[in-house]
Amino acid sequence: MSSILSQFTEIASWLFLIYGSIISSGYLFTAIFSLVEIRDYKRRNNFEDDIALLQSLNLPAISILAPAFNEGLNIVENVRSLLTINYPSFEIVIINDGSSDNSMELLFAEYDLEKKDILYHNFVKTKDVKGIYKSKNKAFKNLTVVDKENGGKADALNTGINICQNSVICCIDVDCILENDAMLKLIKPFLNNGNKVIASGGVIRVANSCVIEDGRIIEVKLPNSFVARVQVLEYFRAFLMGRMAWSRVDGLLLISGAFGMFDKQIVIEAGGYNTDTVGEDMELLVRMRRMMQERDEPYTVGFVPDPLCWTEVPQTWKVLQRQRNRWTRGTAETLWMHKKMMFNPKYKILGMLSTPFWFFFEWLAPLIEFIGILFFIILLIMGQISWPVFLTFFFVVYSFAILFSVTALFFEEYSFQQYKKPGYILRLIGTAMLEPIIYHPVIMWSAVMGNFDLLRGKNNWGVMSRAGLSNPVKKQKSK
Amino acid sequence: MVNFDTFNFDVFWASMPWIMKLNIFFTLFFLSLAIIFFVSIIWIRIHKIYRNEKKKKQQDLLIDFLNSYLFDEDFDKDLEIKNFKENHLKTSLEVKVTIKEILHFHENLKGESARDLEILFSKLSLAEYILLDLDDGRWFTAARAINVLSELSIEVPSHRIEIYLNESRNEVRQQSQLYFLKLAKEKPLKFLDKTVRPLTTWQQIYIENALKNFYKGSAPDFSQWLDHDLSSVVEFSIRMIARYNQFENIPKLVPFLKSENEALKCESINSLTNLEFEGLLELVTPNFIENSIAIKLKILDAVEKLGDHDDLMKIGDQMATTDWELRIKYHNIELGFLPDKKELIYSQFMMEKRLVI
Numbered sequence: 001m002s003s004i005l006s007q008f009t010e011i012a013s014w015l016f017l018i019y020g021s022i023i024s025s026g027y028l029f030t031a032i033f034s035l036v037e038i039r040d041y042k043r044r045n046n047f048e049d050d051i052a053l054l055q056s057l058n059l060p061a062i063s064i065l066a067p068a069f070n071e072g073l074n075i076v077e078n079v080r081s082l083l084t085i086n087y088p089s090f091e092i093v094i095i096n097d098g099s100s101d102n103s104m105e106l107l108f109a110e111y112d113l114e115k116k117d118i119l120y121h122n123f124v125k126t127k128d129v130k131g132i133y134k135s136k137n138k139a140f141k142n143l144t145v146v147d148k149e150n151g152g153k154a155d156a157l158n159t160g161i162n163i164c165q166n167s168v169i170c171c172i173d174v175d176c177i178l179e180n181d182a183m184l185k186l187i188k189p190f191l192n193n194g195n196k197v198i199a200s201g202g203v204i205r206v207a208n209s210c211v212i213e214d215g216r217i218i219e220v221k222l223p224n225s226f227v228a229r230v231q232v233l234e235y236f237r238a239f240l241m242g243r244m245a246w247s248r249v250d251g252l253l254l255i256s257g258a259f260g261m262f263d264k265q266i267v268i269e270a271g272g273y274n275t276d277t278v279g280e281d282m283e284l285l286v287r288m289r290r291m292m293q294e295r296d297e298p299y300t301v302g303f304v305p306d307p308l309c310w311t312e313v314p315q316t317w318k319v320l321q322r323q324r325n326r327w328t329r330g331t332a333e334t335l336w337m338h339k340k341m342m343f344n345p346k347y348k349i350l351g352m353l354s355t356p357f358w359f360f361f362e363w364l365a366p367l368i369e370f371i372g373i374l375f376f377i378i379l380l381i382m383g384q385i386s387w388p389v390f391l392t393f394f395f396v397v398y399s400f401a402i403l404f405s406v407t408a409l410f411f412e413e414y415s416f417q418q419y420k421k422p423g424y425i426l427r428l429i430g431t432a433m434l435e436p437i438i439y440h441p442v443i444m445w446s447a448v449m450g451n452f453d454l455l456r457g458k459n460n461w462g463v464m465s466r467a468g469l470s471n472p473v474k475k476q477k478s479k
Numbered sequence: 480m481v482n483f484d485t486f487n488f489d490v491f492w493a494s495m496p497w498i499m500k501l502n503i504f505f506t507l508f509f510l511s512l513a514i515i516f517f518v519s520i521i522w523i524r525i526h527k528i529y530r531n532e533k534k535k536k537q538q539d540l541l542i543d544f545l546n547s548y549l550f551d552e553d554f555d556k557d558l559e560i561k562n563f564k565e566n567h568l569k570t571s572l573e574v575k576v577t578i579k580e581i582l583h584f585h586e587n588l589k590g591e592s593a594r595d596l597e598i599l600f601s602k603l604s605l606a607e608y609i610l611l612d613l614d615d616g617r618w619f620t621a622a623r624a625i626n627v628l629s630e631l632s633i634e635v636p637s638h639r640i641e642i643y644l645n646e647s648r649n650e651v652r653q654q655s656q657l658y659f660l661k662l663a664k665e666k667p668l669k670f671l672d673k674t675v676r677p678l679t680t681w682q683q684i685y686i687e688n689a690l691k692n693f694y695k696g697s698a699p700d701f702s703q704w705l706d707h708d709l710s711s712v713v714e715f716s717i718r719m720i721a722r723y724n725q726f727e728n729i730p731k732l733v734p735f736l737k738s739e740n741e742a743l744k745c746e747s748i749n750s751l752t753n754l755e756f757e758g759l760l761e762l763v764t765p766n767f768i769e770n771s772i773a774i775k776l777k778i779l780d781a782v783e784k785l786g787d788h789d790d791l792m793k794i795g796d797q798m799a800t801t802d803w804e805l806r807i808k809y810h811n812i813e814l815g816f817l818p819d820k821k822e823l824i825y826s827q828f829m830m831e832k833r834l835v836i
Contacts, residue, residue, distance in 0.1 A: 013498070043619035044650050047626045058684045117825040119810050121803035121832065192649055192681035388495075392502035399509035403516070410516045413523045425520060 009384060016372055023361055024400060031407050033245035038415045041305050050188065051181050054086055060191075061089035062183055062261070063164035066174040067156030068094055072101035076110045078174045081215025083142060087183040091142050093160045094174065098127075098150025107145055112136045118144075124158040124272030127151035132163060153257070154273035154280035161264060161272055169267065173258045173311060177207055177217055182308040186261045189302025198266045198288050200302030201255030203239040205418065206232045207310035217310050222424045228315040229431045230439045232419075235313075236408035240305065240415065247303035251354040253289075253334075255301070257281030259309035266292070277337070278459060279330015286338050286350075293347050307416055321446040328450025329458070331363050366447035398436050405432035530572065537576040540567060545584050548599060549592050560602050574608050581605070582630050597631050606633055613639060622651045629658035645676050653682050660689045667694045671704055677711040687719070702728040705735075714746045721750035729756050736762055741771055748777040752784050760786050768797040772804060779808045788816040800835060 053059065066082060068075055075094075082092050096104055107113060113133035120132075127149040135143050148159050157171055168190065170183065179185075182202065189200040208228040211219035223229045246252045257280065270288045273280045285301070292299045314320040335342070335358060342359060344351040379385050409428055412418065419425070492500070544563060547554045568574055578600075585596045600606060612624035613635070625640060627633070643655040659670040667690060678686070690698075701723065704716040717735060720728045732754075735747035751759045763778045770778065775798075782790050791812055798805050810828050814821055 017498075046619070047623040048654075053684060053688065056684055056688055058687055117821070119807045119825065119828055121807060123803065188681060190680075191684070192679045194677065194679070386496075389499055389502070392499045392506065395506040396502045396509070399506045399513065403509045403513040406513045406516045406520070410520050410523075413520045417523075417527065422524060425524065429517065 005382070005384065009379065012375055016368075016375075019368055020397070023365065026357065026361055027241075027404060030241055030245040031411075033248045034241045034411060035414075037244045037248040038240065038305060038411060042415065050184060054088060054181070054184060057088055059088050059184070059187065060168055061091070061166040062087060062168045062170050062187065063160070063166040063264070064090055064092050064170045064172060064183075065157055065160035065164060066092065066094050066172050067097050067153050067160070068099065068103060068174045069097040069150070069153070069156070070099045070101045070103065071174055072099065072103045072106055074175060075103045076106050077215070079107065079111070079143065081177065082172075082174070083140065084215060085178060085183060086180045090183065091144060091165055093144045093146060093164050095146045095148060095156040095160045097152070097156040098148060104145075104147055108133075111140050111143060111145070113145055118163065120163045122162050123268045124161055126155050126159045126162065129159060129163075152275055154275045154277075157280075158272040158275070161267060164264070167264050168261060169264045170259075170261045171257065172260075172309070175312065176258055177212060177215060177310040178259075179306070179308050179310075180216070182259075185304050185306055185308055186259075186302075189300075189304065190261070190263070193300060193302070195298045195300045197263070197302050198292060198299050199255055199260060199262045199285060200304065201243070201252070201260045202304045202308035203243075203306060204235060204256050204258050205307045205310045206235055206313050208312055208315055210310065220418045220420070222419055222421075222427055223313075223315065225315040226431065226434070227317060227320055227439070228313050229427070230435050231313040231320075233405050233408060233428060233432055233435065236412050237404065240411040241408050243303055244305055246354065247301070249349055249353070250300055251349040252301045252303060253286055253350070253354050253358060254282040255285050255303075258311050260285075262288075274337075276459070277330055277333040278326045279334050282330055283334040283337060286334055286341075286355075289350055290338060290341060290347065293350065305415065307418055317442060321442065321449075324443055324446035325450040325453060328363070328366070328447040329454045331358065332451060332454050335359055335363060366444045367451065369444050370448045401436040401440070402432055405435065533572055534576050537567065537573055538580055541577060541580040545580070545596075545599075549584075549588075549595055560599065564603055568603065568605075574605065577603065578605055578608070578627060582627065585631060597633070600631055600633070609633070610635065618646065618648045618651050622648070622654045625651070625654040625658050629654065629661045632662055634662055641670075641673060644670055644673055649679060649682070652676060653685060656682060656686060657689055660686060661693045663694060663696070665696050666699060667696065668699050668701075668704070671707065671712055674709065674712065677709050678715055679711075683711070683715045683718075686715070687722070690719075698723045698725075700728070701725060702731045705731055710740055710743060714742050717743065717746040717750050721753040724754070726754055729754055732756075733758075733762070741773060744770075745774055745777050748774065748781055752777075752781040755785060757785070760790050764790065764793050767794045772802070775802075775805055776808060779805065779812060783812045783815065788813070791816060800831070 064082060064085070066078075068078075071078065079092070079094055085092075094107070096107070112135050114136050115131050116134045118132045118134075130147040130149065133145040133147070135141065144163065146159055146163055148156065151159075160171075161169060168187065170186065172178070186200050186202050190197045205220075206223060206228060207217065208223040208225070209221045210217050211221060223232065243252060243254070260281065262284075266288055267284070270284065270291045272284075274283045274287070277283050289299075289301070314323050335355065338355065341347045341351045342355045347355075376385070376390070406429065409425070409432070413425075419428070544559070548556060548559070568577060581596055581600055585593055588596065609624045609627050612620045613628075615621060615624075621643060625643060628635060628640075637659075640655050640658050643651050644659075646652050646655070656670055656674075660667045663669070668686070701716040701719040702725070704712050707713050707716070717732060719725075720732060729751065732747050732751055733756075735743050736751075736759075738744045738747065748759070748763060759781055763781065767775060767778055778794065782794065791809065795809065798809060800806075806828075810824055814824055817824070
């Protein structure tokens with residue numbers, strides 16, 4: 001019995017070791033590719049400022065789609081901020097997704113809305129539209145407000161896609177804070193590429209604690225709460241390391257739902273956002289890419305590393321857990337829906353690298369980690385733990401976690417250096433040292449619960465309360 | 480308790496299981512890398528602070544120097560330039576900041592002051608640095624050098640820039656295109672004759688902007704590139720013919736209405752619409768049904784701008800009930816032609832929509 005147990009322990013230890021080595025190598029390559037891509041991007045953009053083009057009338061018009069559900073607290077200011085976007089030609093489509101609060105009344109009053117008979121077709125099937133409204137005030141001629149029955153974010157975006165006028169759409173969260181040249185930078189990949197560009201995404205940054213004036217970030221501050229601060233590091237890792245590398249090899253599978261630009265026609269041909277998943281942003285891009293690959297049409301997906309969009313991240317453990325639970329379900333659902341792509345050479349890099357990577361290292365990693373912990377507990381109960389081996393193994397994992405965060409921080413320093421105060425770096429290093437012990441177990445548990453909830457058939461978003469941006473004049477967000 | 484008198488590290492290490500040795504090795508390796516990155520972060524921070532201070536110092540110096548050079552009549556230009564060159568252009572950072580600051584001033588000044596800055600640039604021998612960059616061999620240095628040359632109108636033998644016209648990098652191609660355009664006294668788009676790589680839409684926008692804002696001569700006859708090998712150049716030329724109201728070129732655009740290249744056909748309908756070519760509808764409406772959606776939408780645009788309700792009716796029969804994008808556009812145009820029937824058209828559309836669904 002004892003020999004069987006020790007054999008099993010050895011095999012399991014080997015498996016954990018091999019998995020850990022592969023995942024570490026994967027991250028190492030990601031870091032190298034990201035560094036190359038960031039360096040290349042800086043070189044491409046360090047001698048000319050495209051901002052002069054904002055005067056040009058030759059840039060294509062963009063439809064900005066912003067779904068809103070019970071955003072009454074900040075809807076007026078958020079829409080006002082969107083209306084000040086610096087771009088020659090755009091329309092803002094706010095889709096009120098059956099809010100039960102006073103969002104519509106506030107919009108009516110503030111923007112002097114009136115119902116319009118606008119012709120549109122449901123290219124993508126959606127819940128019923130109650131009315132389409134435009135402002136009587138010419139100052140807000142770019143604004144369209146759609147009031148519809150509640151159907152979720154994906155359904156709201158699909159409604160916006162059906163009603164909007166332009167062939168390029170930008171899907172954003174209504175409370176996002178955009179940089180002045182965000183639209184110009186995001187549309188550039190569409191216009192400066194030999195291949196057809198079907199979508200482009202930008203880097204999302206954490207707005208908590210930042211100083212905001214007239215809907216613009218005027219001072220970047222490090223969040224005061226630990227939970228939000230760790231997410232600063234997470235966003236560095238996800239965007240500056242992860243997505244930059246995937247962009248380098250044209251293997252991006254996700255453009256954040258908070259800020260992404262798409263070719264409307266391709267979105268419609270792919271069937272629009274999927275309302276059956278909580279990971280609608282990832283699922284849409286995977287489906288669009290899959291469709292293009294199956295059609296054998298040359299195409300690409302753009303990615304812009306500049307900090308273009310700032311968003312408020314959860315700063316309580318409860319909301320964070322709900323968010324990560326949902327992300328896990330979204331990832332699992334997307335991978336399941338497109339399982340045909342995995343290890344399928346027909347889908348090239350997507351089939352041979354991107355989807356396997358997401359399966360093994362994004363979806364499976366927390367489960368393996370959880371099983372590892374269970375395994376440890378079993379060995380502990382059976383008195384089979386070799387404490388020196390355990391401690392050295394713990395230090396390997398811990399040191400790798402710190403290395404990963406410090407590398408991401410290095411990338412930020414090398415590229416955009418948004419957190420200018422020297423003290424911020426030390427606080428971020430401190431956060432990186434605490435993260436593996438305090439934050440990471442919660443994230444892992446949320447992911448495990450996400451899988452469990454998925455098996456139970458849970459498919460709702462959960463309440464995502466935000467502290468919000470209530471004073472557009474000058475406010476430190478979520479102080 | 481470890482007895483250090485009898486502790487032997489070699490024995491201890493040798494007795495350790497291999498997995499522990501591996502773990503210790505990786506722990507030290509990862510921690511060392513983390514420390515290296517941490518030190519690099521601090522170094523980058525200090526380097527950037529130090530660099531920014533030097534930059535600021537040089538910028539302040541330059542602001543005074545350039546203001547005096549441009550606007551102070553008592554300023555001894557030759558002597559001060561000599562002093563500046565000897566004392567403040569010693570490091571590559573000083574050179575870079577100086578070039579950038581002169582460019583910045585140049586952007587905001589016109590006429591004689593701008594010319595004075597160009598002269599100053601040459602007197603400070605900064606052009607030499609730029610030419611070195613041009614020959615540096617790295618694409619991003621060459622692109623930056625060409626950018627400075629074009630911004631300050633510094634002419635170099637054409638062949639030195641022409642080699643970059645068909646570079647693999649978009650950015651380098653774009654800078655060389657703008658160089659030829661901004662420095663041209665006449666024939667600003669002559670570089671198109673030597674262009675063999677397609678123009679991206681972004682480049683086309685830049686070229687059009689530069690043509691409008693920098694080129695002072697008379698507009699070229701864009702029809703000369705209608706038979707160019709690159710369809711992107713032809714497309715650009717078709718668009719420019721309309722933008723510059725070159726009505727005399729209408730007959731040369733008409734054949735493109737039968738082009739098999741969809742982009743060219745689209746652009747020609749668009750340009751002929753903008754040029755208000757009266758015969759356009761007769762040419763494009765009879766075979767409306769044979770076109771792709773993109774072209775049909777352009778034809779509808781043409782009907783909206785050049786036609787009337789009767790013209791619209793002629794293509795109404797050629798539209799399938801399920802062509803929703805076309806039908807929406809069709810009815811929107813109809814609403815424009817018949818504003819008093821707005822409610823009827825809307826309710827009819829909604830009814831049809833319900834029936835089809």
